[in-house]
Amino acid sequence: MAVIISTLNNPWFVVLAQTAAAKAQSLGYEAKIFDSQNNTSLEADNFENAIASGYNAILFNPTDADGSVTNVLKAKSAGIPVFCMDREVNSAEAATSQILSDNYSGCVSIGKYFVEQMHKQGKYAEILGLVGDNNTWNRSKGFHSVVDVYPGLKMVAQQSADFDRNKAMEVLETMLQAHPDINAVFCGNDAMASGAYQALVAAGKANDIKVFGFDGAEDVVNSIKDKKIVATGMQFPKVMAQTAAMYADEYFKGKRDFPKKMPVAVELVTQENVNNYMGYGKKE
Amino acid sequence: MKAIKYIISIITIIVVAYNSVYFKKLDEVKASLTAKEFNATAYAQTFWNNKLIPNLNKAVDLNQLTAMLSTDAAKTFDTYSHALGIGNLRYFLIKGKGIIESVNEDDVTVVFQPDSSKKTIVIAMEYIFGNAVRDATGLIDISEFSNTMDFNNVSAELNKIIREKVLPPFKSAVKKGDTLEFTGAIELNKEHLNLEEIEVIPVQLKINE
Numbered sequence: 379m380a381v382i383i384s385t386l387n388n389p390w391f392v393v394l395a396q397t398a399a400a401k402a403q404s405l406g407y408e409a410k411i412f413d414s415q416n417n418t419s420l421e422a423d424n425f426e427n428a429i430a431s432g433y434n435a436i437l438f439n440p441t442d443a444d445g446s447v448t449n450v451l452k453a454k455s456a457g458i459p460v461f462c463m464d465r466e467v468n469s470a471e472a473a474t475s476q477i478l479s480d481n482y483s484g485c486v487s488i489g490k491y492f493v494e495q496m497h498k499q500g501k502y503a504e505i506l507g508l509v510g511d512n513n514t515w516n517r518s519k520g521f522h523s524v525v526d527v528y529p530g531l532k533m534v535a536q537q538s539a540d541f542d543r544n545k546a547m548e549v550l551e552t553m554l555q556a557h558p559d560i561n562a563v564f565c566g567n568d569a570m571a572s573g574a575y576q577a578l579v580a581a582g583k584a585n586d587i588k589v590f591g592f593d594g595a596e597d598v599v600n601s602i603k604d605k606k607i608v609a610t611g612m613q614f615p616k617v618m619a620q621t622a623a624m625y626a627d628e629y630f631k632g633k634r635d636f637p638k639k640m641p642v643a644v645e646l647v648t649q650e651n652v653n654n655y656m657g658y659g660k661k662e
Numbered sequence: 663m664k665a666i667k668y669i670i671s672i673i674t675i676i677v678v679a680y681n682s683v684y685f686k687k688l689d690e691v692k693a694s695l696t697a698k699e700f701n702a703t704a705y706a707q708t709f710w711n712n713k714l715i716p717n718l719n720k721a722v723d724l725n726q727l728t729a730m731l732s733t734d735a736a737k738t739f740d741t742y743s744h745a746l747g748i749g750n751l752r753y754f755l756i757k758g759k760g761i762i763e764s765v766n767e768d769d770v771t772v773v774f775q776p777d778s779s780k781k782t783i784v785i786a787m788e789y790i791f792g793n794a795v796r797d798a799t800g801l802i803d804i805s806e807f808s809n810t811m812d813f814n815n816v817s818a819e820l821n822k823i824i825r826e827k828v829l830p831p832f833k834s835a836v837k838k839g840d841t842l843e844f845t846g847a848i849e850l851n852k853e854h855l856n857l858e859e860i861e862v863i864p865v866q867l868k869i870n871e
Contacts, residue, residue: 651854
């Protein structure tokens with residue numbers, strides 16, 4: 379099995395890649411990891427190499443929801459099944475199956491907890507991830523499907539910080555100048571939640587404004603334990619990677635009726651239950 | 663001659679221009695677009711009437727369920743729980759009977775084991791969100807959906823039915839001390855099982871004063 383990963387320059391994707399390869403090997407297959415370095419043309423080279431080298435399945439984390447579709451179709455036409463992990467491609471037919479975090483439902487849970495913590499009223503800001511990324515909007519839509527039901531909760535600012543910690547810090551600093559009276563900030567990932575918290579510390583407002591994130595990154599899990607950040611949504615990259623390898627194994631054994639998209643449950647992590655969790659998963 | 667050519671050119675331009683532009687009523691265009699889209703409202707209503715309500719008799723008794731979970735959680739999850747996706751969050755269709763201990767701002771607390779344990783659950787009245795009702799019967803197959811937002815919207819529409827149809831008559835009638843028969847869906851985490859804070863998303867509620 380070929381494991382083609384968007385970037386190995388991020389610990390999240392390293393966990394994804396290594397778990398997929400390890401699971402493939404434990405099932406008796408040879409596995410090799412290819413790093414696309416967040417570059418769709420390098421990803422195309424990786425697909426060509428994997429196809430030419432005779433790999434029978436590709437466990438895939440795409441660089442671009444639209445740009446990666448042609449690479450998946452290339453493998454498909456060569457008779458090689460592709461199983462997407464964590465990120466999707468915008469084609470219902472290209473991949474054999476796409477195993478993805480249930481971002482929407484995870485953010486429904488965060489939204490419900492947000493409303494409870496805010497006692498149904500207050501002003502808040504939202505920091506979005508990459509605006510071209512499907513996960514950004516699935517998270518935002520899930521959150522708003524709950525929070526928008528409560529007219530006492532008013533979103534006074536919404537801006538992208540590209541899933542980046544430093545950008546989120548700058549974005550929140552600017553937001554605070556225009557809206558110094560916000561009570562909470564919802565961030566589309568944990569890197570941005572950490573950046574937002576840093577901005578609040580610098581502004582002397584860390585105890586007044588509640589920060590909510592999404593991912594289950596180790597530093598945010600620790601921040602929740604330290605009562606700095608209120609909550610996050612725990613994703614399970616290991617579950618996604620292992621499922622992709624198991625699906626490939628089942629494909630080799632003749633199974634063909636895979637769900638086009640398989641959601642993986644995201645769990646709400648709060649100050650009440652944080653001791654059950656560690657970075658990117660549960661305590662084992 | 664020039665005039666004839668000029669007239670022919672004008673007529674040609676008018677004919678081409680006329681056939682290049684079509685006017686349709688906006689309503690018709692919108693209707694034809696939505697006809698091709700997945701209708702979550704209709705799907706949820708059909709599921710509610712034809713699958714959920716007729717299968718409520720398959721709900722497991724909450725007393726029995728908690729007892730089984732306490733003795734063999736893994737087997738009980740395998741036998742009675744469902745979920746559209748994979749992971750630790752699983753859903754059960756449950757039923758039970760109890761005494762209303764308190765009517766709170768967002769829920770009611772029900773003592774469902776009137777013996778010495780006095781165990782309680784809450785029936786949600788305010789926060790009707792999530793996938794519990796969609797997933798608990800196990801009667802929806804994820805392969806029916808090609809688009810993620812479609813099955814998210816099914817949950818939203820089922821929850822809307824509960825908010826609009828199930829809860830209003832209950833909220834206006836419920837009071838402390840009433841006996842309540844309830845059927846609904848619950849979410850439990852199979853890795854970190856917590857039976858002390860069970861919240862029921864109600865499907866049917868019957869008050870016996």
